Amino acid sequence: MDSTTNEGASSSSSSSYTHSWTYDVFLSFRGEDTRYNFVGHLYNNLVQKGFKTFIDDEALKRGEEISSALLKAIEQSRISVVVFSENYASSRWCLDELVHIFHCKEQLQQMVFPVFYKVDPSDVRNQRKSFGKALVDHESKLKDNMDKVLRWRETLTKAANLSGWSFLADGHEYKFIQKIVEDISVQVLDSTYLDVAKYPVGIDFEQPETPISWKTCLQKMFEIAFCMSSSSY
């Protein structure tokens, strides 16, 4: 297993970076907006497709700082999917998470895909509407740490400039989620191919398994049994 260690790459985490991905997908989202509906369904679809997916527990977002467990999970994820929703930017934990995701993107070539869930990408990019209000609120509370807020702003702009998916409540959520999962499957297969070339030894990334029906399985078994019994006479 190829492994690259970059200790101290994150000022807020004591963990080390490594390419031995533990998760296929890390989900970044605002719990109060989407945990029990959209993101829950997205998580379920990813898991059903065979992706090892990290979804945080509410308990990991308490206290002043984002937890080291959460930072480590981001570092151990091949892909981060960031679900921007109405109140994403009002959470400093979400914004810190986003900064760390971009750190991993730059340092570990982690793939990052934004999902704009009922928000306009341009409002995220330019911090307008709920995103604008949230950042102004943060600025008023963090007057001694304006660098931090500036970093949040820059990272939101970078994230909104990436390719992703946009949902504006005018279609079926389940079809939108299916599209995301299909696109991620393609990306993972592509990147696995690249990784195999780059790290030819000990790749431990598991391909998502495609489920088949028992009927198809039995059919295949009978075909084999028939071939074998024919050849033995």
Added chain:
Amino acid sequence: MDSTTNEGASSSSSSSYTHSWTYDVFLSFRGEDTRYNFVGHLYNNLVQKGFKTFIDDEALKRGEEISSALLKAIEQSRISVVVFSENYASSRWCLDELVHIFHCKEQLQQMVFPVFYKVDPSDVRNQRKSFGKALVDHESKLKDNMDKVLRWRETLTKAANLSGWSFLADGHEYKFIQKIVEDISVQVLDSTYLDVAKYPVGIDFEQPETPISWKTCLQKMFEIAFCMSSSSY
């Protein structure tokens, strides 16, 4: 295939009743509340589990009367799942649909299960809050046809007295949906068993298929191949 014909059982439909179910599940719901989110996900999960599921098109709920296509679909469904949401009762099409569903329950032993999606079953049962307001509105508009409104009220009460599922936005939607689909699977298996006893010839209902992974399938095939090759020596 056993088939029972009850022509004229519905005054608003020219179709005939039959036990040759075309659909496993008919979904009754208020489009503007749940079509693109909750019901969409429920539909997708049912289909993925192998259930032939009827979900209406918005176009079927135009005009004065509920369309004959919709009535026929109800009659051809083994199970009706009625998703009560905030604005369900303000739609006369939904209420007419519900009355027809109960007609099929009584005449064809169709199974009916209510889902209370962010509404209290007792508000449906006693027509309070949004359900109360909707029925009062209908009464003010249908002064010459109070029998119709009374039938709607009685049917709402009957529906809310049935066993079903209740979701009050304090848990994961996807887990709630999984529970519904699992329970329906059990009900369908049970009723299929009963049907087999009752109608021993020509049952065309398809059992939902349980998907397995290719890995498991290959394992089974190798086991068979190994057994057969061992026995041929």
